[in-house]
Every structure is written in C-alpha cells, then in structure tokens.
Amino acid sequence: MSQTVSHAWVLKRRPAGRITRDDYDWVEMPLDAPKAGEVLVRTVYLSLDPTNRIWASDMAQYMPPVELGEVMRGGTLGVVEASGDENFAVGDVVQGMWGWRSHALQPAMALNKLPAQPGVPWDAYMSVLGATGMTAYFGLMDIGAPKAGETLVVSAAAGAVGSLVGQIGKIMGCRVIGTAGSDEKCAHLINDLGFDAAINYKTADLGAALDEAAPNGIDIYFENTGGPVTDAVYPRLNLNARIPLCGLIAHYNDEETGEGTPGPKNFQMALMRRALIKGFIVIDYLPRFPEGIAAMAGWLAEGKLQYRTDMVDGLENAVEGVNRLFDGANTGKLLVRCSEAPATP
Ligand SMILES: NC(=O)c1ccc[n+]([C@@H]2O[C@H](COP(=O)([O-])OP(=O)(O)OC[C@H]3O[C@@H](n4cnc5c(N)ncnc54)[C@H](OP(=O)(O)O)[C@@H]3O)[C@@H](O)[C@H]2O)c1
Known part of the structure; x- marks a missing residue:
C-alpha cells in the first residue's frame, strides 16, 4: 500500500x-x-x-x-x-x-x-442523531422539563441545537418562540419548523417583542447566546422557570480582560422567580445517548423533526x-x- x-x-x-x-x-x-x-x-x-x-x-x-x-x-x-x-x-x-x-x-x-x-x-x-441532537434533547428534556401549555424561548434558534430544541418543544406541546439574527431565519422558524413566533434580535425591540410573543411569561429559556436576548428574557421569567445553560456564543470572542463573562443584567429575577439555571455539557449525558438517539430517530421517522x-x-x-x-x-x-x-x- x-x-x-x-x-x-x-x-x-x-x-x-x-x-x-x-x-x-x-x-x-x-x-x-x-x-x-x-x-x-x-x-x-x-x-x-x-x-x-x-x-x-x-x-x-x-x-x-x-x-x-x-x-x-x-x-x-x-x-x-x-x-x-x-x-x-x-x-x-x-x-x-x-x-x-x-x-x-x-x-x-x-x-x-x-x-x-x-x-x-x-x-x-x-447532527440530529449525534452530539447536536443530544444537546438539544437532554438540555430541554432533562433540565427544561417542558410541560404542555408552557412557553419556551430558545436563542440562536435557527442554528444546529436551537432549531432542534424548538421542534422538540413543539412536540412537547409548548408555545415556542425563537430568536435569530435575520428575518429570513425567523421566517424559516415559523414557516418550516413550526415555531409559534420568531424575533430578529438584531432589529427588534426585544422587550416589546417578547411581551407580544409570550403574553403569559416564559417558563423555559434555552440559553445558547447570552447578550441582549438574555437580558430581555430574565424580567419575563415565570415562577419556577428553568434555564438550561447550553452556550454563551455572544461572548466566546470577547477580548481577554481578566474580568470574565458578564452575567445577565437582570440576574436578580432568577432569585425573585426561583428560576433553576443549570449549566451542562452534552458529554455529561453520554451514558444516556441511546435513549436520546432512540427518541430523536423516532420523531425523525414520524416526520415530526426536520434538520x-x-x-x-x-x-x-x-x-x-x-x-x-x-x-x-x-x-x-x-x-x-x-x-x-x-x-x-
Ligand atoms: N453545552 C453543550 O454541550 C453544547 C453543545 C453544543 C453546542 N453548545 C452551545 O450551543 C450554542 C449553539 O451551538 P450550535 O452548535 O448549535 O451553533 P449554531 O447555533 O448552529 O451557530 C451559532 C449561531 O449563534 C448565533 N450567534 C452568533 N453570534 C451571536 C451573538 N453575538 N449573539 C447572538 N447570537 C449569535 C448565530 O445565529 P444568528 O443569526 O441567530 O445570530 C449562529 O448561527 C452555542 O453557544 C454552543 O457553544 C453547547
């Protein structure tokens, strides 16, 4: 050879x-x-x-x-x-x-x-049957613990993880709102992926848009970004809200100042609303991957999930x-x- x-x-x-x-x-x-x-x-x-x-x-x-x-x-x-x-x-x-x-x-x-x-x-x-799918599945199902009728907000919603989180949220019977960085992505979330609402975080008045899209408050915030979306979500959290802390992409290229990553501006609302914030890394769930893959493969076969x-x-x-x-x-x-x-x- x-x-x-x-x-x-x-x-x-x-x-x-x-x-x-x-x-x-x-x-x-x-x-x-x-x-x-x-x-x-x-x-x-x-x-x-x-x-x-x-x-x-x-x-x-x-x-x-x-x-x-x-x-x-x-x-x-x-x-x-x-x-x-x-x-x-x-x-x-x-x-x-x-x-x-x-x-x-x-x-x-x-x-x-x-x-x-x-x-x-x-x-x-x-993607859907790999680490990305498992991040979405376990982050939402294990930490977000969605219940039918609850309101789920997901940031970076048109991306790999976010697009799956929103679709799983719909399967679970939630009202699902995604934030994304263009009108085209927002249209994709609603028209192709079945989200109830989508907000272009680069152009919208985030507070007003969330008030309109989530009139009953936010029960689950699937955190992919940090930044202005997070700042606008915290004041709108409901009692006992859950926040799977998956990623903070808005800060990964920040200049090293020695001061670390800033937290949400309205962090006190996590206390007032008794929110659960849980950071996770998908490899934490390696022993449970077969369960997650089986669920995602099933929904894929039934045509309930797109990737x-x-x-x-x-x-x-x-x-x-x-x-x-x-x-x-x-x-x-x-x-x-x-x-x-x-x-x-
Ligand atoms: N915890 C874990 O085990 C785990 C595993 C996989 C991924 N993650 C995290 O999950 C998040 C999404 O990852 P992914 O692989 O699915 O990537 P992705 O969502 O496919 O791509 C990243 C998206 O983030 C958005 N973005 C970029 N800069 C931003 C900013 N400054 N503010 C707001 N949004 C911004 C962009 O979409 P827009 O057009 O919407 O700006 C971009 O398409 C990341 O934070 C990642 O680190 C965590």
Whole structure:
C-alpha cells in the first residue's frame, strides 16, 4: 500500500478575538500503515462548533485546551481505508474525534462504527442523531422539563441545537418562540419548523417583542447566546422557570480582560422567580445517548423533526468556516465536507 499523506490544521498560537488562518499551520503528515489495534480513516465530515473557539484558547474549560502544535480538535465522521483491528473493515463508516485532518491513524477503541440505515444520510449522525441532537434533547428534556401549555424561548434558534430544541418543544406541546439574527431565519422558524413566533434580535425591540410573543411569561429559556436576548428574557421569567445553560456564543470572542463573562443584567429575577439555571455539557449525558438517539430517530421517522445541514466544502476552508457561526451565516448544523460520503442504502 502506498503511504497516505494527511493534510491537517495545527494550532500555532492562541487566537485573540476571532480565529484566523494565522493562528494555524496547514501541514502534511505522512501516515504509516495501521499496526495491530489501529485503523486508518479518511475524513468525510468535520463538525464545526462554537466550542472550537473555546478549545483554541487556554481559558478554564471543560476539556484540556488544544495545545500549541497539536492538530485542532473536532468531531469527525469518516470511512475506514485500512484496518489492523478485527472489528473494523475497509469501507466501514465510523465516528470519532480525530480532528481537523484529512486522514488519521486511530486506536480502534476511539472509533464508533455507524449502522447504514435506509433513508438516514450519514450527515444525520453529525447532527440530529449525534452530539447536536443530544444537546438539544437532554438540555430541554432533562433540565427544561417542558410541560404542555408552557412557553419556551430558545436563542440562536435557527442554528444546529436551537432549531432542534424548538421542534422538540413543539412536540412537547409548548408555545415556542425563537430568536435569530435575520428575518429570513425567523421566517424559516415559523414557516418550516413550526415555531409559534420568531424575533430578529438584531432589529427588534426585544422587550416589546417578547411581551407580544409570550403574553403569559416564559417558563423555559434555552440559553445558547447570552447578550441582549438574555437580558430581555430574565424580567419575563415565570415562577419556577428553568434555564438550561447550553452556550454563551455572544461572548466566546470577547477580548481577554481578566474580568470574565458578564452575567445577565437582570440576574436578580432568577432569585425573585426561583428560576433553576443549570449549566451542562452534552458529554455529561453520554451514558444516556441511546435513549436520546432512540427518541430523536423516532420523531425523525414520524416526520415530526426536520434538520438542516450547512456545508462548507473542503478542509482547507475550515478556519473561515468556523467564523460563519459567529457571523450567523449558518442555518442548521455547520459541517465541513472533506471528501465524498459513501452512498446510503
Ligand atoms: N453545552 C453543550 O454541550 C453544547 C453543545 C453544543 C453546542 N453548545 C452551545 O450551543 C450554542 C449553539 O451551538 P450550535 O452548535 O448549535 O451553533 P449554531 O447555533 O448552529 O451557530 C451559532 C449561531 O449563534 C448565533 N450567534 C452568533 N453570534 C451571536 C451573538 N453575538 N449573539 C447572538 N447570537 C449569535 C448565530 O445565529 P444568528 O443569526 O441567530 O445570530 C449562529 O448561527 C452555542 O453557544 C454552543 O457553544 C453547547
């Protein structure tokens, strides 16, 4: 077998503000044939996530930061090209965390073989049936604990997690309001995803718009952003409201001032309304993933859930791709297509 050369993005320096190409080196890495217990994979999809910005920094976080000189971390789906492990065969489709590289040698233990299922495209495993779907499902169901008739507000609602949260909220019988950064996204939330109302947080008077969309107050706020939406939501919380604290994307590119991330302006309302605020990271729920995947797969099959993939072509465009998340240029789950996906049955 001829030697495989992997192309990879290696972190060169800590970003200041948005990540740029100058923060990374684009390198070639020759790979040996897999030894016993190893598998050579070709990357098909790379997940781009707001947390890429966190991993590239050395702030206190939920995983060790990516070290300088290391391949950038990222969730991946790929195809086995050569195997030194009896559990994996050439052509198997696998999922892992081998990061921003075109090919990788991975310990077999680090890979999860995916089932080929009729009518389920491979990108679904990077979205609705993957970590994104599990974030939406467990964040809303476990922490948000939605009840029929309650009002749910979700920020970054047209994004990967938010679009699923809102749809699950509708399945649970909630009144669902999404905030998003364009009129086009707001129309998508109402017309395609069945949200009851949508607010363009960049142009609306947020307080007045929430008063109109949520006349009975807010029982659940699925927090994806921080910033002005959060400030407008807190005064409108109902007694015993729940706030799954999923993300704070409005602050991930903040300049390091040593003062940390500001809290909500109306934080006292969490006390007055006895709100539950619970931060979570989706990996907390790994042992319960089968339950979440079964629920999401069921709703998908029944046509109750839709998901959308926003595809960047080419691993060489991954750095600019991440910034689509901070520009709000994506609708749905942002992925990089690094090579052609195998056909699905
Ligand atoms: N806790 C966990 O385990 C976990 C797992 C996955 C994701 N997350 C978090 O969940 C959130 C959404 O992640 P995702 O992967 O689904 O990304 P996403 O929503 O698909 O993309 C991010 C979206 O955030 C919005 N945004 C960007 N800058 C903003 C700002 N300054 N203020 C308000 N909105 C802004 C943009 O949409 P607009 O056009 O609406 O601005 C953008 O499309 C992020 O905070 C992420 O860190 C947490």
